[in-house]
Amino acid sequence: MTPFVYTGHPVRVVFGSGTIQTIPEEAERLGLSRVLIVTSRSQAATSAAVAAALGSRGVGVFPGAVMHTPVGVTETAMRLVAETGADGVVAIGGGSVTGLGKAIAVRTDLPQIVVPTTYAGSEMSPILGETKDGQKVTQSSEKIRPEVVVYDVALTLDLPPSISGTSGINAMAHAVEALYAVDRNPIVELMALEAIGALFRALPQVVHDPKDREARTAALYGAWLSGVCLGSVSMALHHKLCHTLGGSFDLPHAETHTIVLPHAVATNAPAVPDVMARLRGVLGTDDPAGALFDLAGRVGARRALRDIGMAESGIDLATERALARPYPNPRPLDRDTVRALIARAFAGEPPLSV
Structure with missing residues (x-):
């Protein structure tokens, strides 16, 4: 066998149907008390339900994630992070939303709970691609890798x-x-x-x-x-x-x-x-x-x-x-x-x- 190196990465995965209900529990497990939800407008209903379930742990919703993670959008989201004093992020949506959550994390090292609603797969990686001035640049850091990923099959049933x-x-x-x-x-x-x-x-x-x-x-x-x-x-x-x-x-x-x-x-x-x-x-x-x-x-x-x-x-x-x-x-x-x-x-x- 060819010699190799394998590193297991400590991402907690919750997989099933209806698992979105575990988000308050996962936030508590991470010790989060001021959670900011980042999402896109297409996930408004799901994000509102999660915000309600978080109760006093939730401090707001930023619904502005867009494709290719433009730095300008991240800077807008960062202002809300500062205003709310967020100590963690819940990202609900596809790859664009996951990218925004990662962009916030690499700048703040805030813990992330990611709830994918597509099959992007990027939620399991420490890689972030950001776009500025017409070019996309990638970077890798363990600060980018989410702490928890919640996979809920029910959230994919309405994916076109x-x-x-x-x-x-x-x-x-x-x-x-x-x-x-x-x-x-x-x-x-x-x-x-x-x-x-x-x-x-x-x-x-x-x-x-x-x-x-x-x-x-x-x-x-x-x-x-x-x-x-x-x-x-x-x-x-x-x-x-x-x-x-x-x-x-x-x-x-x-x-x-x-x-x-x-x-x-x-x-x-x-x-x-x-x-x-x-x-x-x-x-x-x-x-x-x-x-x-x-x-x-x-x-x-x-x-x-x-x-x-x-x-x-x-x-x-x-x-x-x-x-x-x-x-x-x-x-x-x-x-x-x-x-x-x-x-x-x-x-x-x-x-x-x-």
Whole structure:
């Protein structure tokens, strides 16, 4: 066996249905007495219910989280943190809300309770991506990693099918890249394969019948495991490209991941035959990249960057920014390779190993 290092991270996970009711208990366990809820406007009803349940422990709700965690929004939220004297944060929503909670935590080291309502998976990681002046910059710190994550299947039942599909594939991307991470290990590999299989089977059924609790449970389980992968090992080409594209052109996060993933897998495939063999097994196909491209079609997702707001003139800019700073990747990258990947993703063409 290849030598490896594995570090278990101390995030408390509460998983089930109706688990949102445990938030006051979790706040008490953390010793919190002045809790600020951060959320988005789409989660107004859920946030109001949690605020009511917190009672005197709750000091306010900030509903202004938006995509890509703009620094300006975080600064507005920080003013409310100061005004209320908050000693902890409850983040209720998707990846954008989780990002805002993390942005507050890295500036204050306040404890976080995160309640995901999508399949983003970022709630399990110590990684924060923030956008300023048209560029998205990531950082990693243990201050960013939440203390508690509460997964409530019931909160996902009303997640629209279109968002469910792309959010789930976004989560799969974390698990896929964990398989060929420079610091991969057999424990994370087991979790990654389990996550990929769970999501690959569940997402089409979730889109077909959004109220299917069994499928929703499997998808949320897969998203949790994918998040553990994201928070345990390094990411590579796929995540670098998605951060570059999202931050540069303000593209929707999950949709960008959904479009890019098959192309990133195809590009790295020649360098990781062992990983491709594992993916063939869990996906039940000889063409993992093609299966991921087909999955996007099965869940009704758009498969071209041009269809989600990117201009063709951005291909060269994205290529330059993606190569501007070196990062670990199983295959050495050059301008022609990266540009060809982005161009195929832009046009919505099937993935092709190059």
